[in-house]
Amino acid sequence: MNNPTNNQKFALTTPLYYVNGVPHIGSAYTTITADAVARFQRLQGASVLLITGTDEHGQKIQRTAEELGLAPQVHCDRIVESFKSLWQRLNIKYDRFSRTTAENHQKIVNEFFERVWQQGDIYLARQQGWYCVSCEEFKEERELIENHHCAIHTNKPAEWRDEENYFFRLSKYQQFLEELYRTQPDFIQPASRRNEVINFVGQGLKDFSISRVNLDWGFPMPVDKKHTIYVWFDALLGYVTALLDPDREVSLENALSQWWPIDLHLIGKDILRFHAVYWPAMLASAGLPLPKKVFGHGFLTKDGLKMGKTLGNTIDPFDLVDKYGADAVRYYFLKEIELGKDGDFNETRFINVLNADLANDLGNLLNRTLGMLKKYCQSKVPQLSGADYSSDHPLKSIGLDLGDRVVQMNENLQFSQGCEAILTLVRAGNKYIDDSAPWKLFKEGKQAEVEQILYAVLESVRLSAYLLSPIIPSISSKIYQQLGFDWDFNDDNHPQTASDFSIHSQWGKLTIEGTLGKASPVFSKLELPSEDQIMASNLTKIFFDWYKVTNSKRRTAIALVFNS
Numbered sequence: 001m002n003n004p005t006n007n008q009k010f011a012l013t014t015p016l017y018y019v020n021g022v023p024h025i026g027s028a029y030t031t032i033t034a035d036a037v038a039r040f041q042r043l044q045g046a047s048v049l050l051i052t053g054t055d056e057h058g059q060k061i062q063r064t065a066e067e068l069g070l071a072p073q074v075h076c077d078r079i080v081e082s083f084k085s086l087w088q089r090l091n092i093k094y095d096r097f098s099r100t101t102a103e104n105h106q107k108i109v110n111e112f113f114e115r116v117w118q119q120g121d122i123y124l125a126r127q128q129g130w131y132c133v134s135c136e137e138f139k140e141e142r143e144l145i146e147n148h149h150c151a152i153h154t155n156k157p158a159e160w161r162d163e164e165n166y167f168f169r170l171s172k173y174q175q176f177l178e179e180l181y182r183t184q185p186d187f188i189q190p191a192s193r194r195n196e197v198i199n200f201v202g203q204g205l206k207d208f209s210i211s212r213v214n215l216d217w218g219f220p221m222p223v224d225k226k227h228t229i230y231v232w233f234d235a236l237l238g239y240v241t242a243l244l245d246p247d248r249e250v251s252l253e254n255a256l257s258q259w260w261p262i263d264l265h266l267i268g269k270d271i272l273r274f275h276a277v278y279w280p281a282m283l284a285s286a287g288l289p290l291p292k293k294v295f296g297h298g299f300l301t302k303d304g305l306k307m308g309k310t311l312g313n314t315i316d317p318f319d320l321v322d323k324y325g326a327d328a329v330r331y332y333f334l335k336e337i338e339l340g341k342d343g344d345f346n347e348t349r350f351i352n353v354l355n356a357d358l359a360n361d362l363g364n365l366l367n368r369t370l371g372m373l374k375k376y377c378q379s380k381v382p383q384l385s386g387a388d389y390s391s392d393h394p395l396k397s398i399g400l401d402l403g404d405r406v407v408q409m410n411e412n413l414q415f416s417q418g419c420e421a422i423l424t425l426v427r428a429g430n431k432y433i434d435d436s437a438p439w440k441l442f443k444e445g446k447q448a449e450v451e452q453i454l455y456a457v458l459e460s461v462r463l464s465a466y467l468l469s470p471i472i473p474s475i476s477s478k479i480y481q482q483l484g485f486d487w488d489f490n491d492d493n494h495p496q497t498a499s500d501f502s503i504h505s506q507w508g509k510l511t512i513e514g515t516l517g518k519a520s521p522v523f524s525k526l527e528l529p530s531e532d533q534i535m536a537s538n539l540t541k542i543f544f545d546w547y548k549v550t551n552s553k554r555r556t557a558i559a560l561v562f563n564s
């Protein structure tokens, strides 16, 4: 099994989220996924550093604060609290929260800037072009839709800029980047995103501006205080600042000494260019090693439609987690959406998936097995092991290499496939009980056979709970506790080790001693929305479909009415 040894390290990041508003479902999606990766690495005994945080400078934030009549820092401090609160509710175990307004960050940015400056990669020139403040990015004409609106932020026009900016010599790194993508095919994942980037770079790279004028909210450029450092140049370095141990002197060298290079940057596809093109070029210019992998996940839609404030069809992650609980939300997004592909949220589907997989299949399997153990074995786990079963046994044959397969899939961030593989064992467990009818065998006095069946099923539930623990840690903990383990997958004081992993991740290796815990449902069935609610949601869909095909002036008027 290719699990890490105790001393293996794994550092990963979510994007540093803009604080123009409270967190949305997109940020929750990336963070849930990153947390599952981190938990999966910890489960295998690796030392993990999960970095998340906030991107607080730039025009977008400055304007938002102005609109609210707040000093930018006051605004940022408020929004940061809502991010931290959501991560707590979603049971995200991050190790560092990086804020780009943190004091030590400026020192890191300046030191990095100095290296790139010394390299001769920064020069002053005229910048003319269309700027999307929401993306904080200059756009090519061809990237804009009608009336110079950004294709991502369709409700906001891009703004024409004509000013002196400092530029970074990205074009110098064209060959370097092409070589990187060729020699490290895994650097950008999934493959479709890699191809996008290769095509983009293949068209020829242009230098990009890394300073702004007429903007106070940011770090002044060390060589020319009239300029502010471009928010993306500053933000990417937030990953580096986060690596600095709190008690160490602030320097680039200290920040990079322990955890660099980052193993994984997990991001959404819209910010791939910054991470897979600009960032490695900036690092190369500063003479630093590159991160190992950038994974660009897909976008979420709701009921098949792009989400947006104008359309008023966003999903509030706070509502979702308050209504259904952290494990349910985590499970839906990781199981139902193949990471890398776009995915949809639909409440009826959400409820159906959770009821089918967690209440009916997994919960029910545990429940009925514990019931039978109580009845037929006085709640004592039969003292058997995997060696007592032939290799073609219906559960052993699936369970035996399940751990290895799930490790492989999770290493590739294929959580959806990993969940499916685990569910195959769970479903086989339910079928096996139905087919072998232990209640009949018990009546016939065949105790040894009953015990054989129940141990095999119990071991399958245990293994499933263990392998699902990075995704549904609280449900997995409940299952483990009902199986008699003193174990909590959320407990920091119970670090997992590589040797725990090699035993717990295999079918039939573990003998469960002692008495089973108290049985109780691990996941209660959810109520489907009422017909009225479904009707309202269908009407909304019909309305938006019509809205999409109608002309843009009418669209704006309708949006105003709809949102008022």
Ligand code: MSP
Residues within 6 Å of the ligand: 014, 015, 016, 017, 018, 025, 026, 027, 029, 030, 055, 235, 236, 237, 238, 267, 268, 269, 270, 271, 298, 299, 300, 301, 307
């Ligand atoms: N501040 C930058 C990142 C700087 S990293 C050094 C930023 N922030 S963001 O808050 O706008 O984006 C956060 C993440 O949310 C991105 O990964 C983005 O892809 C993701 N999503 C935003 N909307 C989304 C969906 N509808 N669906 C899935 N993820 C989406 O960009």
